[in-house]
Amino acid sequence: MTISINAAFDGGNIRFVRQEHDRIDLEIATDAHSDFYQWFYFRAAGVGGRRTSFRLINAGGSAYPFGWPGYKVRASTDLLAWRMIETTYEDGVLSFDWAGNADLVWFAYFAPYTMERHQQLVARFAAVPGFTHRDLGRSLDGQAIDLFTVGAGLRQVWFYARQHPGEAMCEWFMEGLLERLADAADPHTAALLAKATFHCVPNMNPDGTRRGHLRTNAAGVNLNREWHAPSLERSPEVKLVRDAMDASGVAFAMDVHGDEAIPANFLAGYDGIPSWTDPHGAKFYEFGRRLAAHSPDFQTERGYARSEPGRANLSMSTNQLAERFGAVAMTLEMPFKDHDPNPDAEFGWSPARSKLLAHATLEVLADMIDEL
Numbered sequence: 396m397t398i399s400i401n402a403a404f405d406g407g408n409i410r411f412v413r414q415e416h417d418r419i420d421l422e423i424a425t426d427a428h429s430d431f432y433q434w435f436y437f438r439a440a441g442v443g444g445r446r447t448s449f450r451l452i453n454a455g456g457s458a459y460p461f462g463w464p465g466y467k468v469r470a471s472t473d474l475l476a477w478r479m480i481e482t483t484y485e486d487g488v489l490s491f492d493w494a495g496n497a498d499l500v501w502f503a504y505f506a507p508y509t510m511e512r513h514q515q516l517v518a519r520f521a522a523v524p525g526f527t528h529r530d531l532g533r534s535l536d537g538q539a540i541d542l543f544t545v546g547a548g549l550r551q552v553w554f555y556a557r558q559h560p561g562e563a564m565c566e567w568f569m570e571g572l573l574e575r576l577a578d579a580a581d582p583h584t585a586a587l588l589a590k591a592t593f594h595c596v597p598n599m600n601p602d603g604t605r606r607g608h609l610r611t612n613a614a615g616v617n618l619n620r621e622w623h624a625p626s627l628e629r630s631p632e633v634k635l636v637r638d639a640m641d642a643s644g645v646a647f648a649m650d651v652h653g654d655e656a657i658p659a660n661f662l663a664g665y666d667g668i669p670s671w672t673d674p675h676g677a678k679f680y681e682f683g684r685r686l687a688a689h690s691p692d693f694q695t696e697r698g699y700a701r702s703e704p705g706r707a708n709l710s711m712s713t714n715q716l717a718e719r720f721g722a723v724a725m726t727l728e729m730p731f732k733d734h735d736p737n738p739d740a741e742f743g744w745s746p747a748r749s750k751l752l753a754h755a756t757l758e759v760l761a762d763m764i765d766e767l
Contacts, residue, residue: 397414397441398414398419398439398440398441398442398447399439399440399441400419400421400437400438400439401437401438401440402435402436402437402438402607404438405509405510405511405605406436406507406508406509406510406563406604406605406607407436407437407607408423408424408432408434408435408436408437408607408608409421409422409423409424409435409436409437410422410423410424412452417445417446417447417448418447418448418449418450419439419447419448419449419450420450420452421435421437421449421450421451421452422451422452422453423435423451423453423454423457424607426603426606426608426609426610426611426615427606427608427611427613427614427615428611428614428615429608429610429611429615430458431458431608431609431610431611431615431617432453432456432457432458432609433457433458433459433462433504433561433609433610433655434504434560434561434607434608434609435451435502435503435504435607436501436502436503436504436507436607437501437502437503438499438500438501438502439493439499439500439501439502440498440499441498442493442495442497442498442499442500443495443496443497443498443499444496444498445494446492446493446494447492447493447494448490448491448492449490449491449492449493449502450488450489450490451488451489451490452487452488453487454484454487454488454489455486455487455488456487458609458610458655459655459656460487461655461656462654462655462656462731462732463484463489464484465658465732466482466484466489466655466731466732467479467480467481467482467491467732467743468480468482468489468491468502468503468504469502469503469504469505469506469743470493470495470500470501470502470503471500471501471503471506472495472497472499472500472501474501476742477503477505477506477742477745477746478741478742479740479741479742479743480492480493503563504561504563504731505561505562505563505564505653505731505744506563506564506567506745506746507563508557508563508565508566508567508570508604508746509604509605510538510598510601510604510605512566513541513566513597513598513601513604516566516569516570516573516597517541517597520543520573520577521543523545523577524579525545525577525579525588526543526544526545526576526577527543527544527545528541528542528543529541529542529543529544529639530542531596531635531636531639532631532635533631534600534601534602534612534613534631534632535602535612535613535614535631536601536602536605536606536613538601538602538605539601540596540599540601540631540632540635540636541596541597541598542594542595542596542636542639543573543593543594543595543597544592544593544594544595545576545577545588545592545593545595546576546587546588546589546591546592546593547588547589547592548587548588548589548590548591548592548764549590549591549592550590550591550592550646550647550764550767551591551592551594551643551644551645551646551647552587552591552592552593552594552646552647552648552760553593553594553595553596553640553643553645553647553648553649553716554569554572554593554594554595554596554648554649554651555595555596555599555636555648555649555650555651555712556568556569556596556597556598556599556650556651556652557569557597557598557599557600557604557651558599558600558617558618558619558632558633558650558652558712559600559603559609559610559617559618559619559652559653560598560600560601560602560603560604560606560608560609560610560611561603561608561609561610561653562652562653562729563653564653564729564731564744564746564749565651565652565653565729565749566597566598567746567749567750568651568727568729568749568750568752568753569595569597569598569651569753570597570750570753571749571750571751571752571753571754572595572753572754572756572757573595573597574750575753575754575757576588576593576595576757583757583758583761584757584761586761586764587757587760587761587764590764590765591646591647591764592643594639594640594643596636599618599632599633599636600612600618600632601632612630612632614629614630616629616630618630618632618633619650619710619711619712620708620710620711621633621710622637622709622710622711622712622714622715622716623709623710623715624710625637633712637715640716640720644720645716645719645720645722645724646720646722646723646767647722647723647724647760647764647767648712648713648716648720648722648723648724648725649724649725649726649727649756650712650713650724650725650726650727651726651727651729652726652727652728652729653728653729653730653731654728654729654730654731655731657697657698657728657730658730658732658733658734658735659694659696659697659698659730659734659735659736660692660693660694660727660728660729660730660734660744660752661683661693661694661695661697661698661699661727661728662679662682662683662686662695662698662725662726662727662728663698663699663713663725663726663728664676664679664680664701664713664717664724664725664726665679665707665713665714665717665718665724665725666701666702666704666707667701667702667703667704667705667706667707667714668707668709668714668717668718669705669707669718670717670718670721671704671707675717675721675723678723678763678766678767679723679724679725681763681766682723682725682759682760682763683695683725685759685762685763686755686756686759689755689758689759690751690752690755691736691737692734692737692748692751692752692755693734693752693755694734694736698728699728702714711726712724712726713725713726723767727756729744729749729752730743730744731744732744734748
């Protein structure tokens with residue numbers, strides 16, 4: 396029986412290679428005009444009542460092959476619950492089996508957050524009292540760059556996500572963030588909105604999201620290497636957001652990302668910027684310490700190496716904003732695997748946990764807002 400493989404939908408990415416009996420060989424397609432690839436999202440029809448083996452035969456050539464060991468594919472039969480399934484990585488091939496009763500199943504690198512869901516998010520929060528929606532401009536494919544603003548305080552706080560579109564956990568985080576900011580009855584929210592104005596960009600890279608890219612926009616550009624000199628021709632997504640930041644100022648900023656290899660949530664800061672001072676940097680480290688104490692889904696032991704003095708890459712947003720505005724800026728990294736200090740054997744790191752980490756982040760920010 397022929398099994399049908401399809402990824403011709405919002406955020407889909409896979410290329411059929413061959414079927415041999417109940418084994419399907421597939422390849423992940425590269426981002427347009429780029430060599431990056433790792434995100435996959437596809438459906439398989441005709442798999443009910445049998446064991447079907449799937450092999451991603453070009454996994455070893457992906458952007459971050461060191462992320463595959465210990466990783467587990469997510470599978471769903473209803474596009475709501477995305478459970479981990481047993482996965483192996485050997486000789487550059489990522490393999491997994493499906494033996495469920497459902498005839499139709501979807502597989503993905505992580506629970507997808509599609510542009511259709513993004514539009515639902517925009518419609519939902521544009522109608523919330525106190526929220527202001529602004530269309531900052533257009534991506535290269537002509538999609539809107541959406542910004543929400545809420546709050547009346549003097550401190551300007553920016554959260555922005557999904558510069559790398561395959562990091563879908565980031566927009567789940569932003570959904571949780573907006574939900575908490577919309578809860579006027581919550582004491583943390585009330586305190587924050589009295590002292591700060593929040594600017595939230597749920598998706599910095601709508602073109603890459605719709606196209607099923609891992610890391611780049613429609614032109615094959617990595618947006619998080621454009622913050623020093625963005626342009627409307629190459630990286631309008633960054634230019635539009637950075638121009639809005641220039642207009643408002645930035646006291647605190649969080650750039651939300653996902654990490655392929657490290658099985659934990661962690662922060663990266665702005666060590667190495669030209670204007671670094673220990674008192675300024677101490678605010679970043681204090682935020683991480685308080686978040687680790689506040690949430691079992693955060694830790695400070697694992698993460699990236701710090702930049703040497705004067706060696707920070709100012710084309711990256713966190714470094715650029717810390718240098719440009721004197722902001723307490725940071726990059727949040729969430730795992731494609733699981734947060735090993737507090738694991739979930741069924742779902743791993745998940746949409747629900749991403750949203751809860753956003754709540755914890757706001758609670759810590761409420762505790763520190765006067766210190767920024």
